[in-house]
Amino acid sequence: MASPARWNHVWVGSETGILKGVNLRRRQATNYVAASALRREEGVCAMCWGDPSESEILIGCLDRSVKLFSTEKGKFTESRQCLGGEGAFCGLAVHDNSFITCVESGLLKVWRDASSENVETQVGAGVCRMRQNPVHPQRVGTGGKENALKVWDLQRPEEPIFRAKNVRNDWLSLRVPVWERDLQFLPGSEKIVTCTGHHQVRLYDPSSPQRRPVLETTYGEYPLTALSLTPGADSVVVGSSRGEMAVIDLRQGRLVKCLKGFAGSVRSVQCHSTLPLVASCGLDRFLRVHNIEDKHLKHKVYLKSRLNCLLLTSRERWEDEEPEPAAAEANVKEEDELWDCMKAVATKTVPKRSADPRGQETQQGKRSKKQKRHSVGP
Structure with a gap:
């Protein structure tokens, strides 16, 4: 079961x-x-x-x-x-009976059964998140602090197939810092949405000529x-x-x-x-x-x-689902067997307790005194 x-x-x-x-x-x-x-x-x-x-x-x-x-x-x-690199895991995925890991130091690795066949590449330090493309599972995206968004093809891991470009300088002509915290691929397209440590939401389109975000909001x-x-x-x-x-x-x-x-x-x-x-x-x-x-x-x-x-x-x-019928029947059967093993307990009728005799005498004495008090003597 x-x-x-x-x-x-x-x-x-x-x-x-x-x-x-x-x-x-x-x-x-x-x-x-x-x-x-x-x-x-x-x-x-x-x-x-x-x-x-x-x-x-x-x-x-x-x-x-x-x-x-x-x-x-x-x-x-x-x-x-899964040793190698430094820092905690910032992403985990599965592909072709192997699993993919990425750590904060930037080591991206594909773990196969034979350790000699493991594939690894360096995606840059300060990684905050690695995500897999659900439509193309051989592709993953990475990004982090001062580590711009990149898309990698694990069949050709030498160089990223897409590398995002930082946005233009701000109104003071200062460089905008990079801090990608999370990302996800949009199904049915090559677009990628990210959120940053500077409260920005950005949308990238690798199919377009530009490498900067095609949409940005805060x-x-x-x-x-x-x-x-x-x-x-x-x-x-x-x-x-x-x-x-x-x-x-x-x-x-x-x-x-x-x-x-x-x-x-x-x-x-x-x-x-x-x-x-x-x-x-x-x-x-x-x-x-x-x-x-x-x-x-x-x-x-x-x-x-x-x-x-x-x-x-x-x-x-899932809010309406119930356990499998077989499991429910097994539970009912176990409960029936439990009740069958129990011994029957005979019930005994307890007679109603009579009133306290001393209480009855006291009440009778009070009534007799009351009658004497209200009686008129000769």
């Missing part, structure tokens, strides 16, 4: 190394790492699905290990040390830390270091709406692939799920730890 872990809707990784599965329908959160095994050196810093059916999760930890968690079995099945006054495309890919949801979230229209570059209820820096944001839902987590230890259309906060779960990253299931109609 499949593990109950497969029915979780959101998977969250924390700074203390805990992997949590959250069933939003039942409002239950389960830890899949024992409390006695927690170490801050194993804090989760990157996560991705291991296969299209979402039966496996790859988890990158601060100690440079990549662990494989099976949602079908509800436990960790493999672990591998939101708020604080660094933007995470982003995710809405299901229609015409808007992007961004989160900031101050706990602000907003929906930005990518066609006109305008603010559409703000999502409220946060109390700390947003670390990770992910929109559902088809439903108007967006999940977010951060330093205030809450997992939140908003409805993008009406801005309603549908779910809010306190998870006790500072949260770094999350994965939201792509299943549809």
